[in-house]
Amino acid sequence: MINIQRLTSVARFYFPRLKNQIIWYPIISLLLGAVTMMCYFTKSPSLFLLSIIGDAFIFSILMEYGPLAFAIYSSPEMETALPATGKEKATFILGYTFIILPLLLIVPLGIIDALFYRQFNELLLSIPEIGSIVTESISIKTIVFSLLQYIVPMSVCLYAVMHYTRKRVVYGIVWTITANVILAITGFFCGAITAFIAGYNDGRNGVELSEDAIANKMISTVVGPVIEWGCVFLTICSIFVVYKTYRAIKFRQL
Numbered sequence: 001m002i003n004i005q006r007l008t009s010v011a012r013f014y015f016p017r018l019k020n021q022i023i024w025y026p027i028i029s030l031l032l033g034a035v036t037m038m039c040y041f042t043k044s045p046s047l048f049l050l051s052i053i054g055d056a057f058i059f060s061i062l063m064e065y066g067p068l069a070f071a072i073y074s075s076p077e078m079e080t081a082l083p084a085t086g087k088e089k090a091t092f093i094l095g096y097t098f099i100i101l102p103l104l105l106i107v108p109l110g111i112i113d114a115l116f117y118r119q120f121n122e123l124l125l126s127i128p129e130i131g132s133i134v135t136e137s138i139s140i141k142t143i144v145f146s147l148l149q150y151i152v153p154m155s156v157c158l159y160a161v162m163h164y165t166r167k168r169v170v171y172g173i174v175w176t177i178t179a180n181v182i183l184a185i186t187g188f189f190c191g192a193i194t195a196f197i198a199g200y201n202d203g204r205n206g207v208e209l210s211e212d213a214i215a216n217k218m219i220s221t222v223v224g225p226v227i228e229w230g231c232v233f234l235t236i237c238s239i240f241v242v243y244k245t246y247r248a249i250k251f252r253q254l
């Protein structure tokens with residue numbers, strides 16, 4: 001049974017370490033949303049696409065390395081002495097990392113979208129190129145895949161911070177980079193194998209496609225399956241790493 005008072009004491013202990021993150025993450029998100037909205041209104045698809053790529057890159061850095069805040073100016077020995085059970089510590093740490101931290105970035109963007117909702121829709125209707133980019137980027141499948149891509153490195157970073165007792169920031173950075181490299185290599189090989197199989201089948205059947213047809217087929221036969229299987233793979237990885245992190249917090253009292 002989780003005691004709210006002890007859970008609150010855990011939050012008070014970590015708050016000085018998380019305070020800057022709680023303040024700056026929403027501000028950065030608002031600024032990114034404002035810049036992206038300005039790119040919308042330039043009516044330039046290339047500039048808009050560049051802004052989306054930039055947002056995704058910055059968001060990935062903020063999300064994936066967010067758990068490092070638990071290691072800054074913190075001592076594993078002091079964490080062990082907290083008047084709370086391992087379950088209560090894990091509840092706060094995991095809840096902050098996977099619920100509060102993403103909301104600090106997502107909610108400000110939602111506010112920006114709500115403020116410019118009407119103008120944004122009018123722009124999408126007037127410029128099909130931008131509308132297609134937005135439609136693709138906000139599809140449910142793409143959003144889920146993107147979130148899972150963030151969650152796996154976040155989980156690895158948090159596990160490193162909670163598992164190690166020395167050089168926690170260094171280990172967190174190293175293992176997060178390693179996780180991203182492994183995910184990139186895995187995604188590349190899965191995409192390459194799927195594309196090779198599709199091309200091989202077309203060759204066997206004597207199918208000759210134009211460049212546009214090849215591009216469209218690659219999207220339907222490669223990107224779609226890679227995202228679907230990627231979601232399954234990333235979900236399994238996330239559950240496993242989160243479980244290991246929970247055990248590290250609960251049983252090692254770190």
